[in-house]
Amino acid sequence: MPELPEVETIRRGLDPLLTGRNIIDVETGAVALRTPFPERLREKLSGRRIAGTCRRAKYLGFRLDTGALLVLHLGMSGRIRLEPSAGARAIHDHLAVTLDDGLRMILNDPRRFGSVLFFDSAAAMDSHPSFRWLGPEPLAENFSGPALSARLQGRKVAIKQALMDQKIVAGVGNIYASEALFRARIAPFRAAASIGAQEGERLTAALRAVLEDAIAAGGSSLKDYRQADGSPGYFQEGFSVYNRQGRPCPGCICGGEPGGGIVKTVQGGRATYYCPRVQQ
DNA sequence: CGGCAAACCTGCGAGC
């Protein structure tokens, strides 16, 4: 799934096309996603105007003129596409929102790990269990070294898993956790609480930088991800470590040594990539 | 509470 940069890229692509449009119809698929569809979603959305788009962690939000919100999560394999409203239904299409200019926004998700949520207000969303405990947005002003360190305090879990914990910091997934740790030169299996103030600053800056670079590249397209207009993202060409096991580390010459290069390991059941020489 | 594994699903690439 899309991590923060992919969701943000999609949001930026959709925003100018959706903001100000009126919703004239909504269809939901027959099978449920990870969560059931909100009840009477068609009635709740039809006739409403989209006032704007927003993002929180990996959630994509559409603000309505009433103050209510339609919120989508793309799970691992979710995609959004826009097409003329006469377009044919495709397998794994789960939600279709038809707009007053003849465009239709479709959520397609083969693995169905995504979800469709509806909230009557921003406050209702913020208090929902999926949002209530979310950590700070890594691109927000108030995300700082000390703020991160405070959240890592006392945590024995590996720093890589801590970065993927949405309660510690929001929106970071498996790819960008590895990439940020590489940029910060911090070994992924270090205990979260062992990250000192100086390293916390470095990690904060690295996280911000890698997310911003990825957004600038339009996200990373490995398998499923596409931008709102269907085009792929290019940041996978900017990966330093992810999916690059055995290849030379861009930060040192260890790739030239026997057994050198980027190492792949597993933490908490998820693949982790790092350079044992650069990351301490 | 912490840590870990498994569950939810389909698709795809690797290997045979």
Place this chain on the structure above:
DNA sequence: TGCTCGCAGGTTTGCC
């Protein structure tokens, strides 16, 4: 060509 196996960008739950 066709099969099986393992793995995939996430989140939640349940067990120890």
